[in-house]
Amino acid sequence: MNPKFFWLITAILLGFLHGAEAQQPKRIPRIGYLSALSSSSESSRSEIIRRALRELGYIEGRNITIEYRFSDGKPERAPELAADLVRLKVDVIVVAGGDTWIRAARNSSKTIPILMVGGGLDPVEAGHVESLAHPEGNVTGLTILNTELTGKRLELLREAVPKLARVAVLYDPAIPSNVRELKELHAVAADLPLTIQSREVRKPAGFDNVFAALRKDLQDGLYVCQGGILNDYRRPIVDFALKSRLPSIFSNIESVVAGGLMYYGTERTESYRRVAWSVDKILKGAKPADLPVEQPSKFELVINLKTAKQIGLTIPPNVLARADRVIK
Secondary structure (H helix, E strand, C coil): CCHHHHHHHHHHHHHHHHHHHHHCCCCCCEEEEEECCCHHHHHHHHHHHHHHHHHCCCCECCCEEEEEEECCCCHHHHHHHHHHHHHCCCCEEEEECCHHHHHHHHHHCCCCCEEECCCCCCCCCCCCCCCCCCCCCCEEEECCCCHHHHHHHHHHHHHHCCCCCEEEEEECCCCHHHHHHHHHHHHHHHHCCCEEEEEECCCCCHHHHHHHHHHHCCCCEEEECCCHHHHHCHHHHHHHHHHCCCCEEECCHHHHHCCCCEEEEECHHHHHHHHHHHHHHHHCCCCHHHCCCECCCCEEEEEEHHHHHHCCCCCCHHHHCCCCEEEC
């Protein structure tokens, strides 16, 4: 064969192959989003994360795909939903739930990066990571120190309601962090002193029985733990507290925006934005083991003065002065 003809054919073939490669659609990264809540209850948190992703150049439906799986407050659904995301071969799983959901994701994959959004127990104590500085494995993300702030919340409720003596606590015994919160509440209450009356809620139907019991055995205040069904059914809980003129403190800010009295905890917006930054790092090749678990640097006390007025409570000036945000 004529050498010139050979090189001409070779050049044409190489050009064809290069053109074919160029025409191959670029794979769009796929993010798995595993939530403990329903889609409506999760929307405020997921929207913060989506906005932060957009600021980083990730547009859902254009250059990223997000696969959402909602547990609707049912911990028993976590394993099947996590396994479903793994079957879809997502590039990273964002776990917007506590220990049950993090564990479900870990059990479903030892290789796909898993990002904790911050719910649950201390991630080292729970066994999700080796240490905050060196997570090892495929799990990293945030811790929002929710359980660690339990005692402070009860103290703030006591200061806001000077005559407080008996506090009802709503918790789900299927959520490990709720069990720890209840234990901490009993320990702190003994020093204040306060009486704690715990009320289990495992299923939606359980709220009617709990509310009926609380109407008969009146309390001076209400402490609501975070997670699953307690977040998903924040509206009925808030409505009950308002109708019962019951001062309430919550472990999630959304419940106070909805009409609860007080929230104390991590400033969530910035924490949720950090999730997007971690997603960005992983999609660019970072390994979870090399990304330290982040801890919050800012906390906030939020008081709903509209609610205080509605239940006939005057917040002491020294407590009101410490509020980072007041809802009027």
